Amino acid sequence: MDKMMDLWLASGIYNLQAGQLVMLVVGLGLLYLAIVKKFEPLLLVPIGFGGILANIPEAGLAFSAVENALHFAQPEVLDALSAALGISSSDPEVILKAYNTSNASTHAAVSLAAMDGGYSNGMLYNFYNVSIASGAAPLIIFMGVGAMTDFGPLLANPKTLFLGAAAQFGIFATVLGAVGLSTLGIMDFSIQDAAAIGIIGGADGPTAIYVASILSPHLLGAIAVAAYSYMALVPLIQPPIMRALTTEAERKITMVQLRQISKTEKILFPIMLLLLVALLLPDAAPLLGMFCFGNLLRECSVVDRLSDTAQNALINIVTIFLGLSVGSKLSADKFLDLTTLGILVLGIIAFCIGTAMGVLMAKLLNKIEGGNSINPLIGSAGVSAVPMAARVSNKLGLEANPQNFLLMHAMGPNVAGVIGSAVAAGVMIKFVG
Amino acid sequence: MDKMMDLWLASGIYNLQAGQLVMLVVGLGLLYLAIVKKFEPLLLVPIGFGGILANIPEAGLAFSAVENALHFAQPEVLDALSAALGISSSDPEVILKAYNTSNASTHAAVSLAAMDGGYSNGMLYNFYNVSIASGAAPLIIFMGVGAMTDFGPLLANPKTLFLGAAAQFGIFATVLGAVGLSTLGIMDFSIQDAAAIGIIGGADGPTAIYVASILSPHLLGAIAVAAYSYMALVPLIQPPIMRALTTEAERKITMVQLRQISKTEKILFPIMLLLLVALLLPDAAPLLGMFCFGNLLRECSVVDRLSDTAQNALINIVTIFLGLSVGSKLSADKFLDLTTLGILVLGIIAFCIGTAMGVLMAKLLNKIEGGNSINPLIGSAGVSAVPMAARVSNKLGLEANPQNFLLMHAMGPNVAGVIGSAVAAGVMIKFVG
Amino acid sequence: MDKMMDLWLASGIYNLQAGQLVMLVVGLGLLYLAIVKKFEPLLLVPIGFGGILANIPEAGLAFSAVENALHFAQPEVLDALSAALGISSSDPEVILKAYNTSNASTHAAVSLAAMDGGYSNGMLYNFYNVSIASGAAPLIIFMGVGAMTDFGPLLANPKTLFLGAAAQFGIFATVLGAVGLSTLGIMDFSIQDAAAIGIIGGADGPTAIYVASILSPHLLGAIAVAAYSYMALVPLIQPPIMRALTTEAERKITMVQLRQISKTEKILFPIMLLLLVALLLPDAAPLLGMFCFGNLLRECSVVDRLSDTAQNALINIVTIFLGLSVGSKLSADKFLDLTTLGILVLGIIAFCIGTAMGVLMAKLLNKIEGGNSINPLIGSAGVSAVPMAARVSNKLGLEANPQNFLLMHAMGPNVAGVIGSAVAAGVMIKFVG
């Protein structure tokens, strides 16, 4: 009967902690939103499922070999870890603290000691290291997004880039909000944390994950979940703000049809953007470099098989592992925290401010030009959230005037928002990275 | 003429050992079975080819840098290896023994010393580490299998799960057989070896490879070859047993048509299964977690592009490398052993017992229910070997009664067998891992 | 205003060095050739783009963590690096030199110290390590090429293998040229460098990259660019040589139609080739092994889904990363060198000699056989450059005689050239590796 007891003592139900139960429910909730409500399912299905896996008691799928060794706390293994760390205590918490503050070579030694003790990295921990900690997955997804992006509407009306710029104000205002909360003692965010939280306002998943993985990996789970959830909520969040800031007359403005763009312009644009990044902001080079590379594969029309793969097999494969890896950051000990609540609140504020600033910038452009060439409804598309935000602009345009098709016009600021938030990401990595 | 001599002395034909010659023939034999006899070709073509590559004399494709350094045995490199190991002998065999019993950090140091000496890991050795030793490849394949699995027939007739449970008896009976052979002194299997061998009876390739890579990596080659070979032999192995254990009247039993299953049930099933695993047997979480994840991608119908990729590009890529990596374990020094013979014999016994128990369980269910609702021919499908075993059930059903289509009925126990052997795998990893 | 100054001092335009500017122009030039002139775009688009990314000032995308730490030269980090190296100087150049000559375990320690200092490997550096330094990418591409290769024409006329053999003379003549330049003091090539340069004459991209990554990684960029550029230039380079070495009458020779090849022959050929490699030249086993594996996947007709993946998703994914990784070797400090010029000149000579020898061998075969069974125009296809070189043969044949379709006849020596240069690669790795 010992064995029966062993099984029971090692079972999930016996070891289930309250936090894990909560996170299992959160994971199920994300699956519900993704599958039933169709909230960004391509990411939220893997994230939600990864979150459930990460919170299976005793399985340790989201933990490193060292964390797993500390969890099971066999005396001889703890001694080996202490020895590798050069400390005398064999209290798991002391060891963990010493481990977290030790340098890279000690890290490697402690990790090998844990493996000698028979523990191994969890599956999700490995996925996270290979896909996100290496920086590779968000960049590869950005390449795929580039290969799916048509810069035609932007090229036909370049001044919509200003709308994409203005909408990034949400990012920086949120940074200020986060440091404000810290200064008031309500939260405890470093400037790096604040910057990573702000990027939620960029409404761009891979950018948010990339920045968070560099500046603030411990907040990555909450930031990614917030970013994708709010992107899915665009059709609910944006319309009230857009209506509040525009008059009926403004919403009825029809825009002139976009000119046709030549192949040459479409090929030259990503190269030009890359060179501008190279000359002005090298820290944005990985993100925008891969984005431009993907777009060039698409437009140059001599490597269609590479473009196809970047848009399909490759981005799908990476999305699966990126999502599961983000889910690994939803383990109860890392996610259930007042901080997460702060991130969710700040993130939605960032979104709202970004939306508002895009609309206001469109009105300002009309003022400056002294005309009515821009329907301010397309300003909100400057936050990115491609193509959802552009569809929202189109929908509100049609409500005001059933002949007013804004979709293609809104695609300009929409893709401009992707560039804008990647630039903002580069600035933040430069200053606080 | 020195160069000519060098080439000759380094050629394969000059260095060919008897064992390698035998293994080259075994590799060709596997290719023959796969290509001409169509035995599980998706795995046996890469495994057979990998086996040939692994046995090319002097190429060292399946060996680590350290093993390659020991093979060529240059004195100064041997000295460097001894120094890294902290021993004084420079006899290759002594070094190898010390290396195999040393801890992880010494392993790393010795490996770097071998690389400094100009040796590198063979191509197949690298493939093995990345795909199998990391645990990733079998799990990714299991995700793909999940994405290809339709649980409809199982949901329409849940009691067929009992058939999938019964068929796992083959696994545990074989474990007993293996420890029996050890106790009698005929073989020398540890309890870990016995558990890994037993899993052949699960008739599920990725599960067998996953378990063997954790419990008994040195037997992985023989176990994988046995598992896939016997799965291919299902149409030969199963029918005699099925005929022997059933009467003509039983084989003629027709089953009522399966009810239609709603989308909601199909979506909820993998989630429910995951939660049950999480609560009862965390050690089965990686395998069944990925399986349920794949199935959810398939059924939730909002991420079809991920499901497509999991079923096609991703599983195909991983299959190629998994197969070659398994092949790397067919190197003569690891495969040609009395042990391999023992594994082949025990494996087939496991298969036969599993088949028999599935059939008998079906008859028992009929007894208990006091009816004839289950044709016992579908019991044999409980071993897994999807979909071959179900087709065999169908074929024997048609022989007895040309109107008796059992295929869909047999798919229930067939996929239940996949779950059953993954659960059995979790139990074994828990108890002897 | 400090921040403004910081941004400016960290900008690309402030830090742009002359060499980087030149390399940016080279990168743009490669994109021009690839996109407008359609020079081997599948490789030259990623290589050119990677070259641009590698030369973005301050971004350090092509550099290791150690190189990046040395570039920014913070005193405390330099001290940590010196300590890890066990030297006292903190001059970046001295450190770099000590690092480059240190052994593998010191390498690892210095690298960890640089990471502790806050530096990380550049994105392209990581891509290079995973795809090329591991040897994996060229081998996987070779597998894909194998899966796309039809050996039918070669099997129908096996003596065209001699044309593929003769064309490899270009490789070895170039090796001699390179050591000659070194002996004369004009260049400074080691025998390894010379061998890697010679392989450009093999007109086979993955073979050239594989050999260069083993024998001479510091020349890899120039060698890959030369190889793919000259392969693209085949329609310009080869015709004058072919015309000069043949008479009008010879060019008019029509060849007898090729016999049909049975499936069995096509399946047995890659296995036979593999066994021949295994027995004679184990050093060519990785390259030719993967090539034969790909071809077997194609021909055996029981694993079409693996063959499809090897020819599409997998080779495309690997091509993207291989191209970007090769581009990482176009960083100014590694590429802008008299050596590169030498490589370009020697490479084209290799190509011309290979072409000439193929044609002359065809004429010799006719002499020996005392007939006119071979049109010497197909000899030039022996350099490989599949299928471009075969098309050139066909075009010149049609010029001489509008009924003379040489394409299928030229495919024989064309694929023979692939085998020939892989064999030559194996010989060079054996002798100087």
Next chain:
Amino acid sequence: MESLISQGLSLMVFGMGFVFVFLTLLVGMTTLMSKLVVKFEPVAVAVPKKLKPRVTKTIDSNNDELVAVISAAVHKYRS
């Protein structure tokens, strides 16, 4: 340390036991789940699975080709 045989025996007993317990629970939960679903969602049952819309551009362009080729074919033959 138990003897190898007794280890094997207990692995068999507890292993098979656990497999049956687990799958029995799964049978129960599945049956319950199906009943609940059928009860609360009686309409959604059993629409014959329709063709999934293809997600990739690849296939879309395929379909374009398809329609083009069919139109051409039909035009050619109906006259």
Next chain:
Amino acid sequence: MESLISQGLSLMVFGMGFVFVFLTLLVGMTTLMSKLVVKFEPVAVAVPKKLKPRVTKTIDSNNDELVAVISAAVHKYRS
């Protein structure tokens, strides 16, 4: 060490400033580039994007199948 707030403030000012400078330059360069392209390449404008030829063998064999099936279908129905 600046206070957290002033760090946040300067990040906002310089961040937004830089984003605007960057995108303004991009507007200028894009406009210039388009003008140059339209000037030197007036003809190349606006061919409706034609169907891309498929690169993979897969699809080719698909097309073969397509043609076969269509021929069969048409043959059957035209008589």
Next chain:
Amino acid sequence: MESLISQGLSLMVFGMGFVFVFLTLLVGMTTLMSKLVVKFEPVAVAVPKKLKPRVTKTIDSNNDELVAVISAAVHKYRS
């Protein structure tokens, strides 16, 4: 240590020599293999390569679509 030139020379001689030996053996073995195959398997020669059955579900569902579309098209036009 040989001079660089003599290393290069011997690499050329032995390299080309080996390439020729290897490919000559391959010619011989290929010829022999073909003869054996033709001898023992005279029937299997030269069936024009038929369309490979597609393995992936993707394509199968494509075919379903194909048939559906064709039927629709033909129905429409034959009346």
